[in-house]
Amino acid sequence: MTTQTDLIQYLLRLGDSALIQGQRLCQWCGRAPALEEELALMNVGLDLVGQARNWLDYAAELLDDGRDADHLAFRRDERAYRNLLLVEQPNGDYAVTMLKQFFYDAWHLEVLQGLSRSSDERIAGIAAKAVKEATYHLRRSGEWVERLGDGTEESHQRMLDAIPLLWRFTIELISGDDSETRLHAAGLVPDAAQIASAWQARVEQVFTRATLPLPAAPSYFYLDARRGLHSEHLGTLLAEMQFLPRAYPDATW
Template identity: 50%
Template sequence: MPSLPDMTTPDVMALARDAAASQPHDPHLQDVDLKPAFFDWLCRMGDNTAILGHRISEWCGHGPVLEEDIALANTALDLIGHTQMWLGLAAEVEDAGRTADDLAFLRDAMKYRNVQLVELPNRDMAHTLMREFLFDAWHVEMLTALLQSGSPRVAEIAAKALKEVGYHVERSSDLVVRLGDGTDESHARMQDALDRLWPYAGELFLGDGVDAAVAKAGIAPAPGDLRAAWERTVDAVLDEATLRKPEGRFDVHRGGKQGRHTEHLGFILAEMQFLQRAYPGASW
């Protein structure tokens, strides 16, 4: 997992350049027909981790106990590290002179491609952990599938991220079980969080033309292919947590992947992007 000193290494751009120079050859990067879909798909991956990472980082200094505060900050840093890799590759694919930083800090809300689930407010620890669990359970299946990606660059990022995400899902499912099957209050809060978040979870499994194009190119699985494994994990954990799976549809809220967001994303970006907007090009 990256720590703050890693992320503030002064010659990080040089390190990234050196790393890029030693990358395996990946013909998908030169495929002009595939480019728009590949770029969009990489932004979806990177935007999911950027926005969830930002949301989780909001707990830094506010965690209920010191140990949980640090664990959440670690998770946030992991996700922001994944963002650097996904958006870095997106910038390479786009080949328009933009960097990962440009994509993260200078794109407006309707250009963001994250699912709506990750932009919802934290509210409390119950919502924070339930949302993380619903996402982690998808994330781990997605990255596992991407190990077999026809794009060696994508497979490489997935392998790096999977080590951390394996721990994320272990931690979040453990806490969902402990709090779901905890006190009356923790149970009620976890059930409330699940009921509120459930209608957003399904967007992770909705495919569109972009998904079809990258699936056809052998880069990524079709989103729907991950659903059965995700449901197995979620059902087992919710059952152990004595939580009731909501009966309503889980794919009510959708559109984030296409750039249609809740009102919350604008506020996140306002905070995230303020510095670069106010002081263009400012660096550490």
């Protein structure tokens, strides 16, 4: 593969992950446990959608095949998406949602901080702007994990139940591939091993304060979002998200 091909796939991974996580959060609209939480979730979701547009805009420019960010977001089929498996998982209860958000945020902030030092000025600029938002996202989700984990007997049990639902999908947060290795060697993206180490340290720190047990390291399994092999949940989510653009492809606002 060429460096540009590797970079396009990496940009799609960033953009798709932010987009799908933002879409999941927006599903809480009208359903959050409190009005303040609904507003906070929508703000985080909108932040992520905005970041997704920036990454997908750049990917579309590099692809240079007539597609734009909207086309990449709403016209691709499931197998063409490169988002993390973690973010496509259902919201579940509030413990599941906040634990998933925390796992993602702890990875996302480290990645963005590394990308802000990229040799590609476009990437560095997008990442530097997004770091401010991601810092708030991580602080908020981490505090919720601690609050629920070290809260009541009920909230603690819900966090315990949430961990096995999500933990195996974190394997993608701590494992790189040959493409990332090449991009790192070119100075474009951070070292995947350093991201993994920082993520693991952050999770251990928050789990300790939340009085939650840290599971053994996740192991590989048959799904692989880098190759478009997703869980059954992504197709259902995309059917909802893409309905209007696909039903009315020529519509404009």
